[in-house]
Amino acid sequence: VEFIILLAKLFVVFNVIMGLASLCTWVERKGSALIQDRIGANRAGAFFYVEDLPFKSKLLKFLLRPVFAVLRVLGILGIINTLLCDAVKALLKEDFVPEGMPVLLHALAPILAVAPVFIAFAVIPLAPDFVLGGYHIRAQIADIDAGILFVLAMGSIAVYGVVIAGYTGNNKFSLLGGLRAAAQMISYELAMGLTMVTMVLIYGTLSFYDIIEAQKQVWGVFLNPVAFVVLCIVGMAETKRCPFDLPEAESELVAGYFTEYSGMKFLLFWLGEFAEIALFSLVLVALFFGGWHIPFVDLPDGWLGALIGHAIFMGKVVFLSVVQIVIRWTLPRFRYDHLMNIGWKGLLPLSLLNLLVTAAVLLPA
């Protein structure tokens, strides 16, 4: 039974990741169109009419009518386009490998860009504990002692996907993109680690579950708003999205580190990026917005409470993800020296100072 519970957890968490990632994809495609006053993806499925079907049975056509109506709406909203057609197209495309480069490394890079992000989801609880059929269930795949550090570690492994991709591209654009990404991620990882340490000091634990439970009354964002702002900026830089998208800067580097990737491998980088957005939103909600807690509201016990808690959690996560996408489509890109200055001269001293002040405030207690 324990094994079945574990499988169910894996299933749920995987679906949460894929759901969030595909939602992000859709918001990115259609939302960006809204922001830029375009129409955006609306082709696939938009012209499904029962009258076009190649058979004559009136009854079948009548029965299929509502199905087609739903498909049409989905098509006009661009959901079929972004989630179904793009994936099929990518699967059918030619898989191109630059000449003279090791095929294995070339295939390894997108895997390394996606897998660590997925693994990091294993330590984040998605709902409060509940009891089902006599089993005490914690909605988290692996409950380890150093949850936050695990997420940081997985984030630092994800750098290798980008670096290897830049190397196997075998051209200057890829290489420059890979180098920029490596420098950027290492620079911002310092501030990220320090800020997380500050929050760990406040909560006194490294486990995500205890951190969320500690925010039952007051959310972390009210305890240390500076840390929240710093972590927001750093997180945007770590996901390599505009305004921090120098590694892929399409106006200078074609597509940066994944210039030489096509088909499904390219889509994996995409997926990794959106999974990273989702992961980052999850971490932010867990650290600063009390996870499944709303101040002064008590959740009912049992599986119903867990379900409601999960819905609250996911609502906050979706909100933060959409905010990130809106930021990406609103702000222009930084210049490279600005990027490094912000990281080393702005955020790093700020987070060090924040850590010092927090420790000083906490010391008497």
Added chain:
Amino acid sequence: MTVIFALLSLLLLATAVGVVAFRNPVHGGLCLVMNMLIVAALFAMLNAHFLAAVQVIVYAGAVVVLFLFVVMLLNAKLERPQFRDKVYAIVGLGTVAVLFFSIFPLMDGAAFGKGAVQSVSLLSQAPIEGTTANLGRILFTKYLYPFEAASFVLMAALVGAVLLSHAKPQKKIEG
């Protein structure tokens, strides 16, 4: 558990050899990453989650990325076998032999074979709760002076690196 331990150890040795054996510096660097990650996995098997995470963050996440960064930035070419390599190989093997024979007497037969595996499985049954807190407590009480000394040495190295990397202040050109 034992099987995983044996597999990891074999991989550890293989990647360690790979670091020096590959002609392409990038491949060598990637082997080094693998090596670090396997060491982290061994830590994790001993229930030292904190050490495992720190190993990944510091070594795999920062140090080796910088190695690869420099290798890629300088666009290092394939290493050609040279006469020097043979000299290095002989010296290296000699060093390894000396190290091995100085450690060997310390290992009795039991500790080498079955004993090591047993101690691994014993350690991995140790309680998980609060290993991070305990580590911190020991570090800041019993081992405070070595800890501070190590951080001082690192600080000195950091300042030295900054000092050396700055070019000597040029004399102002008159006129």
